[in-house]
Amino acid sequence: MSNRNSMNQFFDRLSRKKGTGSFISSLVAIGIGLIIGLIILLISNPREAFAGFFTMLIGGFNDGTRSFGNVFYIATPIIMTGLAVGFAFKTGLFNIGASGQFIVGAYVAVLIGVKLPQLGGFQWVLGILAAMAIGTIWEAVPGLLKAYLNVHEVIASIMMNYIGMFMVNYLIKQTVLNVYTNRSLAVAPTANIPKMGLTAIFPGSSINGGFLIAILFVILMYIILEKTTFGYELKACGHNRFAAKYAGINENRSIILSMAISGMLAGVGGALHYLSGAGVYIEVVDVLAAQGFTGISVSLLGMSNPIGVFFAGIFIAWLQIGGFYMQRYSFVPEFIQIITAIIIYCSAASLLIRNYLELRQLKKDENLTADSDGDTADIVNVENQGGDK
Amino acid sequence: MDMLYLLLRQTMYFSIPLLIVALGGMFSERSGVTNIALEGIMVMGGFTGIYFINQMQSQMSGQWLLVLAIFIAMAGGLLLSLPHAYASVNLKADQVISGTALNMFAPAFVIYIARMIQPSGIANVSFKNTFFIHEVPVLCDIPVIGDILFKNTYITTFLGFFILIVSAIVLYKTRFGMRLRACGEHPHAADSVGINVYKMRYIGVMISGVLAGLGGLVLTVPISTEFKGAVNGYGFLALAVLIFGQWKPMRILWASLFFGFMQTISAAYSAIPFLLNLNIPSEFFKMTPYIATLIVLAFSSKSSKAPKAVGQPYDQGAR
Incomplete structure (x- = not known):
């Protein structure tokens, strides 16, 4: 077998893997999005379009280590909300309420951060744990409604977003309001997540240990989804709820647990963002937290896979920093x-791209079969590929 | 009594846009396409309509300007619904994701455009409200109904009821309506008797675009003097109305009146002495419509009669 042949075989196998198809279609989606973006810039301001577009593309490189570290700082909360949305997607549920879970998580973290300085170094840990708890509860409500009363989780989660926002506004006014700025008070220094040496790598940026905690959750979610029976059950429910039911999987339990864990992740996102020590405060305004909705983009772009979500989160943060400059x-x-x-x-339309890739592959196979004069290696090759399917 | 009339009239301001948008959603879902993009389409329609008024109000005013703005808003909504139809019908994409993308796109897009084209560079589009009808001659003298519907009103209120009647007739009494419903229930059966499912679904989504676009304008005109690039979850409330209304026009009317009333309480509680005296913080009043939605859906979703094929891309080759 010639060297070129084995190379071809390698690429064949690569393009047959489902993950590669998704990855390529994500890249194509990004490419199309950027091209349309450039066109919009050219229409709105032709003179500065290319300079602006370039500034966006180089994102984290705009201001040395400061902007580079800030990419990770911005990415931290949206990786968490992205994980949250993605985890629910795996069970076939759409958690559009990450915004609400994010803000209630943020509130309890800030509350503990302001009110309990006597805890010392344990303060930020407790803040995150409390955010996990409240986030879990917040999304378990739509989960329960979905499981037992057939309420559409999208509508229920949206309603929980608004309820959470108004509730947090009220509670901030009652407990931790800075009356001069109409925002939450600053948390105690010990409530901020330690920098864990990251500022030494990225001087001048707001990066902190929260990023490492987010990575920890990425790995944890990957293990749960890919290596445990529990994760398999959740995914089975998302794939075909009837088949899962026949296999003896408790569907209601899966729905509730999937939503609750999803809410927990988004709640942690809120804590990581507001305990970052970067001088951010919860504003008392009637606007839903943007990180929740960015999480939807992150999760879709990352194909709901925890590792994918991680890179998608960094990509979106990169663009956001670019947008800032x-x-x-x-x-x-x-x-x-x-x-x-x-x-x-x-990426929603990526089916088209994936279909195109598959179609091309199919045609290639046909060509190979038709080419019966070729050496035997090719024929063996085709047979092997037939078996792969 | 005057207080009650005031509340009911206020209810109309909130209910009519919900009614119009939910009816739009009904046409889309009855054809088999979930339209979660109603929120984004409302933003688009609201922006195009209000921006048109903003530009034209120096030359004209009153009802004719509003009528023209209505058509512009419908066109804006229609335009944004097309990508959703394309993704759902031609590309067989996930309809919820495509809708979410449009919900993300519309507010960002209108704010971007507003800041780019307005000389002041601000995101809000302001307008002068010259459309208020103090009372409709003759009709306002009808007891009760005259007080609720024909005083301190807008032509959009009547337009809403007109759309309701037309929708009910179209859906139940015309060939088109029956075909549309067939596509949402059993597209393969519809296809087998020669109905073009793709075409029907396109039309369903386009109608929802037209009506949701109109809804964005109708929501903004009575309660505000500027458009801020958002409709505060009304598109999603309209979806809740649609579900609570069981995808049926008349039930949608009652559902939208209920939700409109809840919204009125949250917006106008400070004008009602009884509610003001309860000393409940304003945030809890603002929460009422959303909590009410959850409770109502909890009781009404169990026996949900959604169109059977809604949300599923139609593939001619599938079995």
Whole structure:
């Protein structure tokens, strides 16, 4: 067998793997999104379009280690909300309520951060644990409603978003309001997650140990989904709920647990963002937390896979930092959201791309079979591939 | 009594947009396409309509301007519904994801556009409200109904009821309506008797785009003097209305009146002495519509009669 042949075989096998197809279609979606974005820039301001576009693309490189570290700082909460949305997606559920879970988690973390400085170094740990608990409860409500009363989880989660937002606004006013800025009070220094040496690598940035905690959750979720029976049951429910039922999997239990864990992850996101020591405070405004919705993009772009979510989170954070520096030109940061939305739309349509890849593969196979004069290695090759399917 | 009329009139301001948007959603879902993008489409329609008023109000005013703005808002909504139809019908994409993408796109897009094209560079589009009808001659003298519907009102209220009647007739009494429903219940059976499922679904989504776009304008005009690039979850409330209304026009009317009333309480509680005296914090009043939605859905979803094929891409080759 010639060297070229084995190379071909390698690429054949690679393109046959489901993951590669998803990865390629994600890349194509990003490409299309960026091209349409450039067109929008060219239409709105042709003179500065390319400079602005370039600024966005180089994202974290705009301001040395400061902006580079900030990419990870921005990525931390949206990786968590992305994990949250992705985890529910694996069970076939759409947790559009990450925003609400994020903000209630943020509130309890800030509350503990302000009120319990006597805990010392344990304060931030307790803040995160409390955020986990409240996030779990917050999304378990739609989970229970879905499992036992057949309430559509999208509508229920959206309603929980608004209830959470108004509730947190009320509670902040009651407990931890800074009346001069209409925001939450600053947490005690011990409530901030330790830097864990990361600022030494990225001087000047707001990166902190929260990023490492997010990585920990990425690994944990990967293990749960891919290596445990529990994760397998959840995925089975998402794949075909009737088949899962016949296999003896308790569907209601899966729905509730999947939603609860999803809520927990988003709640942690809230704690990591507001205990970051970066000088962010919960604002008392009637606006839903953006990180919850960005989490949806992150999860879709990462194909709901924890590892994918991790990289998608960094990618979106990269764009957001780029969007921040784009304001040097006459562009507004909403542009990043437009591009993200287009990318998500394209990834929803990615079936088209995947179908195209499969079709091309099929044609290639046919060509190979037709080419019966070729050496025997090719024929063996084809037979092997037939067996792969 | 005056207080009650005030509340009921206020209820109309909130109920009519919910009614119109939910009816739009009904056409889409009855054809078999979940339209979670109603929120984004409302934003788009609201923006195009209000921006049109903003630009034209120096030359014209009153009902004709509103009528023109209505058509513009419908066109804006229609435009944004097309990508959803394309993704759901042609690309057989996940309809919830495509809808979410549009919900993300619309508010960002309108704020971007507003900040780019308005000389002031601000995101809000302001307008002068010259559309208020103090009372409709003759009809306002009808007892009770005259007080609720024909005083301090807008033509959009009547438009809402008109759309309701037309929708009910179209859905139940025309060939088109029956075909549309067939596509949402059993697309393969519909296809086997020669109905073009793809075409029907396109039309269903486009109708929802037109009505949701209109809904965005109808929501903004009576209660505000500027459009801020958001409709505060009304598109999702309309979806809840649709579910609570069991995908049936008349039930959707009652559901939207209920939700509109809840919204009225949350928005106007400070004008009602009884509620104000309860000393409940404003946040809890603002929560009422959303909590009410959860409770109502908890009781009404068990026996949900959603169209059977809703959300499933139609594939001619599938069995």
